[in-house]
Amino acid sequence: QVQLVESGGGLAQAGGSLRLSCAASGLSFTTYAMGWFRQAPGTEREFVSGITWNGGRTLYGDSVKGRFTISRDNAKNMVYLQMNSLKPEDTAVYYCAAVPSRVGVPLVAADYIYWGQGTQVTVSS
Numbered sequence: 001q002v003q004l005v006e007s008g009g010g011l012a013q014a015g016g017s018l019r020l021s022c023a024a025s026g027l028s029f030t031t032y033a034m035g036w037f038r039q040a041p042g043t044e045r046e047f048v049s050g051i052t053w054n055g056g057r058t059l060y061g062d063s064v065k066g067r068f069t070i071s072r073d074n075a076k077n078m079v080y081l082q083m084n085s086l087k088p089e090d091t092a093v094y095y096c097a098a099v100p101s102r103v104g105v106p107l108v109a110a111d112y113i114y115w116g117q118g119t120q121v122t123v124s125s
Contacts, residue, residue, distance in 0.1 A: 001026045002024075002025070002026040002027045002098070002114045003023075003024070003025045003026055003116075004022055004023070004024050004096045004097070004098060004114055004115060004116035005022065005023045005025075005096075005116055005117070006020060006021065006022050006094065006095065006096050006116045006117065006118060006119040007020070007021050007022075007023070007119060008020040008021050008119065009094060009119030009120045009121045010120075010121070010122070011122045011123075011124065012086050012121070012122070012123050012124070013086075013123070013124055014086060014087055014088055014123055014124065014125050015085060015086065016086050016123070017082070017083060017084045017085075017086065018083045018086065018121060019080060019081070019082050019083070020036070020080065020081040020083065020094055020096075020119060020121075021078060021079075021080055022034070022036075022078065022079045022080070022081075022096030022116060023077065023078055024077045024078070024079070024096075024098060025077060027098065027114070029074055029077045030053050030054070030074050031053060031100055031101075031102060032053060032098045032099060032100055032101065033050060033051065033052050033053055033098070033099050033100075033101040033104065033105045033106065034050065034051050034070075034072060034079040034096065034097070034098055035047065035048075035049065035050040035051075035096075035097045035098075035099070035105065035106070035112060036048040036049045036050070036070060036079075036081045036094060036095070036096060036097070037094070037095045037097060037109055037112075038090075038092035038093065038094045038095065038121075039092055039093050039095070039118075040091060040092040040093075043092075045095070045109045046061060046063075046092075047059075047061050047107045047108070047109070048060070048061050048064055048068065048081070048094070049061065049064065049068055049070040049081060050070065050105035050106070050107070051070045051071070051072050051079065051105060052101070052102075052103075052104065052105055053074075053101065053102055054074070055071065055072050055074075057104070057105065058070050058105075059105050059107065063089070064083075064090075067083065067084050067085045067086075068081060068082065068083050068084070069081070069082040069084075070082075079096060081094070083121070086121075086123045087123060088123050088124065088125045089123075090121060090123050091121060091122050091123050092120075092121060093118040093119065093120050093121075094118060094119050094120075094121050095115055095116055095117075095118045096115070096116040097109070097112035097113075097114065097115050097116070098112065098113060098114040098115075099111055099112045099113050099114075100113065
C-alpha cells in the first residue's frame with residue numbers, strides 16, 4: 001500500500017520560512033518523480049514544484065521560483081520543500097504527489113498517481 005505523508009506545515013509570518021517533508025512508503029521510490037501541489041479554498045490545485053527520480057532536474061511554478069527549493073533523499077524515501085520569503089498568497093493546503101517516471105516531471109495534477117493527505121500552510125501578513 002502506497003502512502004505519502006506530509007508534515008511541516010503550520011503558521012508563518014510573511015517573510016518567514018517553513019520546510020515541508022513528505023515520507024513515501026510502499027513504492028519503489030527511485031522510479032518515481034515527485035511533485036508538490038497546493039490548493040487554496042475556491043481554487044484549482046496548483047503545481048508548485050517537481051523533481052525527477054534522481055534529483056537531476058527540478059521544476060517550479062512561476063509564483064514560487066527563487067523562493068522555494070525542492071529536494072529528495074532517496075536513501076530515506078523523503079522529499080522536501082524548503083519555502084523561504086513566504087507571502088500571504090502562499091497560504092494553501094500543500095500536497096505531495098508521486099508518479100512513475102524515469103524521464104521527466106509532470107506539471108499537471110491529473111498525471112500523478114499517488115497523493116498525500118495534505119498539510120496546511122498559513123502565512124500571516
